[in-house]
Amino acid sequence: MPTPHQKVRRADAERSIATIVAAALDCFVRDPHVSMTAVATAAGVSRVTLYAHFPSREALLDAVLAHSVEQADAVLQGRHLDEGPADEAFSRLVRSSWRILERHAFLLSASEGVITPARRRKHHEKVLVRVERILARGQEEGVFRSDLPMSWLVTTFYSLLHAAAAEAGARRLKAKDVPDVLDRTLSSLLRKPATEA
Structure with missing residues (x-):
């Protein structure tokens, strides 16, 4: 059974993923060839965080x-x-x-x-x-x-x-x-x- 700390980390990760996907959707609307760096910037996360979720x-x-x-x-x-x-x-x-x-x-x-x-x-x-x-x-x-x-x-x-x-x-x-x-x-x-x- 996950600990409270693990649950918080999982919830944070899910929020981060949802934010990235929503930002990526907007980015791809404007430019189908948008860079991963631009997506990270739009999502307000680092490239490291982006690639941690989406390699x-x-x-x-x-x-x-x-x-x-x-x-x-x-x-x-x-x-x-x-x-x-x-x-x-x-x-x-x-x-x-x-x-x-x-x-x-x-x-x-x-x-x-x-x-x-x-x-x-x-x-x-x-x-x-x-x-x-x-x-x-x-x-x-x-x-x-x-x-x-x-x-x-x-x-x-x-x-x-x-x-x-x-x-x-x-x-x-x-x-x-x-x-x-x-x-x-x-x-x-x-x-x-x-x-x-």
Whole structure:
């Protein structure tokens, strides 16, 4: 059992980590290539303290990514995605997910070549469970297709959302048009084919 002194030290460490992650999030918004030194300064800690908690840029980005996905999941939780017809809930999910991703698009640039695609996908599992739940409900309601593997349908959602962020970043899509484009694209792909029994 931890001693009172150990509990205090652990609480101090947790506060320090939370401060660093919050500062890093702000820093990465302004500059995806911000230095670790600048993050330490923004957090009000020494480089030694920063590296004690996050020994590499990858470790820091990993923590920031985890934090941003937790925030995203909390937002989606408030969207009542388990209520109403599944296709309407899915549209709300698509539009909410885009707004969240648009605010955190800087993380795609910052983590490129640092966090592996597989690791990025792993961070999103909690959110993707929500996607799968709506799709399964839509299949039960007879509005979403069931002729393709569920894992593929979820991957299609994830991949198209990130492709839209890349297209908007390259200015091949206007950011204001993306929610409608995504909603129409995904809805048409997921709609139950007329030939499906």
